Amino acid sequence: MKRPVEGTILSVGRDAARAAQKSLDRGGDLSQLAEAVVAEAWAAVERSRDQMEVLREAGVVDAGGFGLAVILTAIAERVAGPGPGPVALKAEGGGGSGVARPTVVRPRGAAAAVAPEGGFGYCTEFALVGAQMEALEIRSRLGDEAEDDSALVVGEPGLMHVHVHTKEPWELLSRAAQLGKIERLKVEDMTAQHHEAQGRGAAPTVAPGLLPLAVVTVAQGEGFRELLLGLGAATVVEGGQSLNPSTEQILQGIEAAQATEVVLLPNNANLVLVAEQAAGICAREAAVVPSRNLPQGIAALLAFDPGSPLEVNRFRMERAMGGVHAIEVTRAVRDSQIGDRQVEAGALIGMLDGRLVSAGAEINQVVLAALGELPDGSVEVVTLYRGADVETEVGEELERAIRVRFPGLEVERHDGGQALYQFIISAE
């Protein structure tokens, strides 16, 4: 941890911390510091693409660093932004060479409709000078609220910026005064802030739903849409080619389901975070079952029981998801590698549960190789969902090829109607 590997969450964190220090040195206040931290974090994420062998090969940025930058963005918004309430981030489609950086979505109306009993407390900020100890030590000395996840204690021994929400700022301050000198103190009444925000825009009233519980899912392809509706999904949000609808679209899908409680199935690994954000800010009680592809989503939906409570469903659906493998056949958009094999952009590739495992000139070859990666006897049923631009005959051929190579398997064919993926295949 002392010498972080370049291109990881640790190096992004270190670079962000250095930016924070620089800002402090320049005498910046908390919001300037926050801005500097966020800017540097994203720059560091972008740099990670070239810093690690495996990232360079795949042409992507470090996921951990990306995640940290997202968190820092949210914290910065919270700390320097308008006031209490959850922060929503929207993922932009990743286009061009820059990394897809989330933007902040200001929630319409007050997401927190009612102040908690005893109010929100006081937002208490100050610089603590002269306390020769690390942030962690200071946190523990300042008390429980400073150890809360929403509290910020950043800086270096001797100069720490502290930002804590507390019901008793006088207690916090008297403890801080034991440690060092308090400067640039700011204390704000958050309950008053909240009421002010409420006055500006009343929270939308939530009508009770027509259904107690429903599934809202994301898909692309007419076949998949019909299938999911037939299996009991209340609404299917059109995901577009890259299965990447906006938070807005997901929220609309949730409302359209007209249910008091909702289970969200994103069906795309990149969409899980956005789905969590949508679940967090929507007015309904919503839970995300983090399906990373359509086969997982279908397996989860099969386990859905509208008569059981939300949490029971969440547990069962996640468990059901774990029982299925997904093979996605598409064309490589960039050059990459499998082991020591080069794969050129434009080649047909097979992804097994999100991992690149096979490549070739023919669909059958790619699919059989991917199926071959699964342990013997672990699969009973293979379902082929044909893409929109693929001829029926190709599906028939693929089915035949699978039956020949794996005689024990049951093979089913359906029209998925999806773009981009020649075949999406579930193996269970």
Next chain:
Amino acid sequence: MTVRIVTDSTCDLPEGRRQVAGVVTVPLRLHFGDREFRDRVDLDDLQFLERLSSAKQPPRTSQPPPGDFEEVYRRLLVAPDDEVVSIHIAAALSGTVGSATVAAAAVDPERIHVVDSRTVSLGTGLQVLAAIELAEQGRSAPEIVAELASMPQRTGIICLLDTLHYLQLGGRIGKVQAMVGSVLSIKPIISLGEDGAVVPIGRVRSRAVGIRRLSELLVEHRPLARCGVLYVGDPADAERLLQDARGTFPGMDILLQHASPVIGSHCGPGTLAYCYLEARS
């Protein structure tokens, strides 16, 4: 004073246990077209399945005539203080309890206690087993009947079907169809309610996943007092269910039984099921 236990052929308590305890089993009647068979007397389970597979119409079952019960009750009441507890398939599903009640009234209503088990198959069997144990402890018939009263609501049967065909044939597809209604091939998991209702409780795509799901569903009912495995047709996968249950409930006496025609005709060959009795709270 001896308490004797009587049941009917739908009871899926393994035969060995019944014989050892001197339980008398009165057969229902199975009708394939014009032909009538005494269940598990004239036609065993395998023969029943063979006929079922070629049947164009579902077989009918009917209750034993009261005369059959009368003959049994008279035979069993030897000493003046002997009693009979007669435990049967849910009255909602069959006229068997009605038939037994008529016979009991004719023979000796004071000493013959007819019990509607309000369940089927091994559910009924577990009540018979409880009665056997209580009789061995020297409890009286009224005491035994009182003990059995709390069992139906703690009993459940969860079945994995291989096909929807038999549910359809028997006209019980209703709710299951709605749940399944899909282009995908789906194996339903159903539970059998006390009124004979078929309640869909799950859907899976493969038998292997279904077997796993049955075990997961069984665990949700812990703590259990008793548990058993039922199957229709091939016993191979039933062994797996048995091993799974033994693993989850070490030390428990887990029963294994081929399911009677009352289950077989509705669910069909390939059906696998757990029957459980939840512990008293």
